[in-house]
Amino acid sequence: MASFTELVRTHTDLDTGDVAWLQLLQADWQIIADLSFADLVLWIRDRQDTGFWAAAQMRPTTGPTAYVDDVIGTFAPNGRRPLVDEAFATGRTIREGDPEWRDEVPVRNETIPVVRAGRVIGVIGRNTNLLGVRTPSRLELSYLQTAADLTQMIATGHFPSSGQRSDHADSPRVGDGFLRVDAAGRVVYASPNAQSVYRRLGLSGDLAGLSLADLVRELVPPRRRPDEETLSAVLGGRAHRDVEIGTDEVSLIVRAIPLRPEGRHIGGLILVRDVTDLRRRDRELVTKDATIREIHHRVKNNLQTVAALLRLQARRIDSDEAKAALEEAVRRVGSIAIVHETLSQAVEETVEFDEIADRLGSMVTEVSALTGRVQVRREGTFGILTSEAANALAMVLTELLQNAVEHGYDAEDADLAGEIAVRVERLVGRMHVRIDDDGRGLPDDFSLDGSTNLGLSIVRTLVESELGGQLTMTDHEPRGTRVEFDFPAL
Ligand SMILES: Nc1ncnc2c1ncn2[C@@H]1O[C@H](COP(=O)(O)OP(=O)(O)O)[C@@H](O)[C@H]1O
Ligand SMILES: [Mg+2]
Numbered sequence: 001m002a003s004f005t006e007l008v009r010t011h012t013d014l015d016t017g018d019v020a021w022l023q024l025l026q027a028d029w030q031i032i033a034d035l036s037f038a039d040l041v042l043w044i045r046d047r048q049d050t051g052f053w054a055a056a057q058m059r060p061t062t063g064p065t066a067y068v069d070d071v072i073g074t075f076a077p078n079g080r081r082p083l084v085d086e087a088f089a090t091g092r093t094i095r096e097g098d099p100e101w102r103d104e105v106p107v108r109n110e111t112i113p114v115v116r117a118g119r120v121i122g123v124i125g126r127n128t129n130l131l132g133v134r135t136p137s138r139l140e141l142s143y144l145q146t147a148a149d150l151t152q153m154i155a156t157g158h159f160p161s162s163g164q165r166s167d168h169a170d171s172p173r174v175g176d177g178f179l180r181v182d183a184a185g186r187v188v189y190a191s192p193n194a195q196s197v198y199r200r201l202g203l204s205g206d207l208a209g210l211s212l213a214d215l216v217r218e219l220v221p222p223r224r225r226p227d228e229e230t231l232s233a234v235l236g237g238r239a240h241r242d243v244e245i246g247t248d249e250v251s252l253i254v255r256a257i258p259l260r261p262e263g264r265h266i267g268g269l270i271l272v273r274d275v276t277d278l279r280r281r282d283r284e285l286v287t288k289d290a291t292i293r294e295i296h297h298r299v300k301n302n303l304q305t306v307a308a309l310l311r312l313q314a315r316r317i318d319s320d321e322a323k324a325a326l327e328e329a330v331r332r333v334g335s336i337a338i339v340h341e342t343l344s345q346a347v348e349e350t351v352e353f354d355e356i357a358d359r360l361g362s363m364v365t366e367v368s369a370l371t372g373r374v375q376v377r378r379e380g381t382f383g384i385l386t387s388e389a390a391n392a393l394a395m396v397l398t399e400l401l402q403n404a405v406e407h408g409y410d411a412e413d414a415d416l417a418g419e420i421a422v423r424v425e426r427l428v429g430r431m432h433v434r435i436d437d438d439g440r441g442l443p444d445d446f447s448l449d450g451s452t453n454l455g456l457s458i459v460r461t462l463v464e465s466e467l468g469g470q471l472t473m474t475d476h477e478p479r480g481t482r483v484e485f486d487f488p489a490l
Contacts, residue, residue: 002073007055013047018121022055024160025114028257029058029124031271034174035147037063037140038128041071042114043084045122051077052084052123062143062174063132066107087111087123093155099130106130115157124154142180142189146269152261161240161258171242172255172273179270185211185236188267197272200250212236212270220245237268244275251279289347296344303337328402328455331367335360335398339391350490351390353382357397357422364401369411373418376401380424382431384490392466393433397422399455400435400483408439408480431489438480448473463487 004026008014014022022042033040037060043052054071078085087094091113099106107127114122136144153159177194181187190198190207198207202219213235216225225231225245233239234256242255257269307330314326338359342351361376385393401420409418418438425432448456448471463471469487476482 004056007053007073008044011046011053012044014044014121018116021116021160022114022122025154026056026058028160030061031174031257031269032147032150033058033060034062035143035150035178035269036060036126036128037132037143038108038126038147039066041067041125041127043076043081043088043111043123043125045088046075049078051075052081052088055122064129066102066105066127066129068103081125083109083111084123084125087113088120091115091120091155093151112151113155115155117157124151126151138189139178139191142191143174143178146178146180146259149259149261149266150257150269153259156262158260158263170253170273170275170278172253172271174271176274177272179207179212179272180267181212181237181270182267183265185213185232185238185268187212194270194272197252197274200274200276201247201252216245220247235270237270238265246276246279249276250274251276292349293344293346296340300337300340300344303333303340307333307337331363331398331402332395332458334363335394336391338363339387339394342390343387349387350384351387353385353390353393354378356390356394357382360394360397361401361420361422364398364405370405370409370416370418373416374405374409374420375418376420376422378422378424381426382424383426386490389467389487389489392462396459396462396467396485397435399459403455404435404437404439404481408437408441410440426489429488429490430486432486433484435483436476436480438476441475441479442473442481446473 002010004023005019008019008022022044026042029040039060040058041054042056044055045052052075054074054076057067057070057072059065059067076084083094083096086092093113094111096109099108101107106129108130110126110128112124112126113120114124134140150159175193177197178189178191179187179194180189187207187210195207198215203215207215213232216231216235224247226234226243230239230243234241234243234254237256238258240257242253244251244253246252251274253273253275255271255273258265259267259269310326310330310333314323314330317323317326338356339351342356343349346352357378358376361378365371365374365376382393401422404420408420409416420435420437423434423436448460451457460471463469463485467485467487469485471483471485473481473483
């Protein structure tokens, strides 16, 4: 289906000011559709003057629709919709005497010219499915009266007004709570939902006759309400915008649209919505994130304590083999601690892995007798990883880098200058990692499948089951070892 801007560009010569006006109108016309219990269709004139295009459509949420099918993109040649032609030609709102019958449904049609700076730039068709119309109650009469004021404003060029648009999702709808105030800001009519919203705020009596601004001054503490000027302008129905107010228990959004059907301010339409539950959920999410970060922080501290205990134990043991095993465990625990440290600073459960990789590289080269003589160099970027993938990858890298350092080079060699290159490539949906050292290479009888040592067993398990990838180890030309693996990533 063609979009509004596409239709405008393809079929009309409307200038950017006109287009912006029509878009601003659409930002608020859900309110008009709801107050009218009617479907709205925006018709724009073809540049060849051959007819009108339906460029936008809005259904009411308060009553049955008159259009089961979408009309956007349809063309009405001159004469097919005489009411649209007439409203465009005369600049007046046109009402049809008798309803039109559409598939057994009586529909009342009306057309309203959209006027900007004295020119008609489009026509709104308002179509009411009369099956939904009952003997109107006070609520319905107030809705219809307000809709009539708004459509008259459209026809006289007073709507949309250049107020704050409300395209955020929390913006109140007519059904959330509807009030009508007079020119002095006193409530003329409040819907039952609006009454309940104000009861929750602490009002005991009826809203009728009260000044909304005074009421809010009384019920809402200063820190939960806007400055005086905004408060009286919005709650008095004189400013076209939203404000949020509340008490410790209740949060509301108030949205005002001033009414001036003939140019003179006669009052305002005010919508209120109780957003207490939404705000509570927002706060809970923020605390939940903070809690998760705090937990990562504590896990990191605990892992560091475990590493310190193992290190102490390693010092007290005589057997070299046992010492080495404990030191390896210290290193493994340390690499997981680095991931948790990064997660404790992250806003989401994902981490930027490059920094972790670089820290692991220094951790492995700086503790041994090789400091400064073997370097780890990274090429390419790991980017963002989930916390699970980051934990697994950190362990894998630690083992592989440690192996290169430990088995590739001879610390006794006075001329030793080694380089371990970590290359990362992200292809569509996959990450490819290659680690090349320029050391002495794998032993002749080496076989990855036959290797039962702990380090490579950990690496293989993590690459295959945690990361869902494949690992290979080969000789690297001209010298050294190449380890490669590749796995699905974000
Ligand atoms: N980069 C490497 N260069 C040379 N040999 C390696 C390399 N990586 C692994 N190896 C060989 O693979 C063996 C198994 O490694 P691993 O499972 O980590 O156990 P460990 O490091 O405890 O010996 C090592 O003992 C070593 O012989
Ligand atoms: Mg090893």
